[in-house]
Amino acid sequence: MSRxxxxxxxxxxxxxxxxxxxxxxELIFQGISLLNRxxxxxxxxxxxxxxxxxxxxxxxxxxxxxxxxADILIxxxxxxxxxxxxxxxxxSLLEKDQPDQVIIMLCDQPFVDExxxxxxxxxxxxxxxxxxxxxxxxxxxxxxxxxxxxxPQLMELKGGEGAKKILHHFPEEVAxxxxxxxxxxxxxxxxxxxxxxTSQKQNSKNK
Numbered sequence: 001m002s003r004x005x006x007x008x009x010x011x012x013x014x015x016x017x018x019x020x021x022x023x024x025x026e027l028i029f030q031g032i033s034l035l036n037r038x039x040x041x042x043x044x045x046x047x048x049x050x051x052x053x054x055x056x057x058x059x060x061x062x063x064x065x066x067x068x069x070a071d072i073l074i075x076x077x078x079x080x081x082x083x084x085x086x087x088x089x090x091x092s093l094l095e096k097d098q099p100d101q102v103i104i105m106l107c108d109q110p111f112v113d114e115x116x117x118x119x120x121x122x123x124x125x126x127x128x129x130x131x132x133x134x135x136x137x138x139x140x141x142x143x144x145x146x147x148x149x150x151x152p153q154l155m156e157l158k159g160g161e162g163a164k165k166i167l168h169h170f171p172e173e174v175a176x177x178x179x180x181x182x183x184x185x186x187x188x189x190x191x192x193x194x195x196x197x198t199s200q201k202q203n204s205k206n207k
Contacts, residue, residue, distance in 0.1 A: 005100035013107035014055030044114035081160035105143035111181035129175035136182035
């Protein structure tokens with residue numbers, strides 16, 4: 001019987017939130033910051049290690065992270081784009097853990113939870129596909145799982161390139177899971193306002 005694959009989680013949270021005008025990592029949703037919400041999802045999941053990649057605002061954010069179980073890495077080159085954060089995380093994983101696979105997620109998708117992360121892992125086990133992505137709004141996106149076969153491609157991304165470039169180049173290698181709320185992320189004040197309004201409306205219905 002083969003051993004279970006070891007999965008690491010990489011939470012990308014290094015951006016400067018320029019369109020929002022304040023650190024999106026600190027925004028509160030359902031009583032917890034978006035960053036801590038993402039970390040909590042990772043720690044509750046089947047992922048063996050949870051990495052958080054910070055850049056902008058890292059000195060301000062680190063004291064507000066409410067767990068010492070996540071590994072915090074600082075990307076000093078965060079202004080170069082998402083690829084620099086991916087490299088920061090991958091270099092750490094390859095040096096210390098050498099996991100079988102990694103899940104890449106962002107800190108500003110408020111509806112990612114441990115169930116989504118575990119579903120990525122179980123779908124990989126069931127299908128044998130080296131990439132498992134979330135499907136929403138007729139597209140594939142993060143969170144996304146990559147087998148170590150694709151670690152070199154992750155390391156080769158440049159500038160603002162992210163995981164989607166690899167999905168587009170290797171469509172035959174990709175399985176997917178449905179995640180209807182995956183398209184909701186927070187880039188602008190209007191996005192955050194809509195998130196809170198929708199949540200309050202849902203809570204009123206449930207009462």
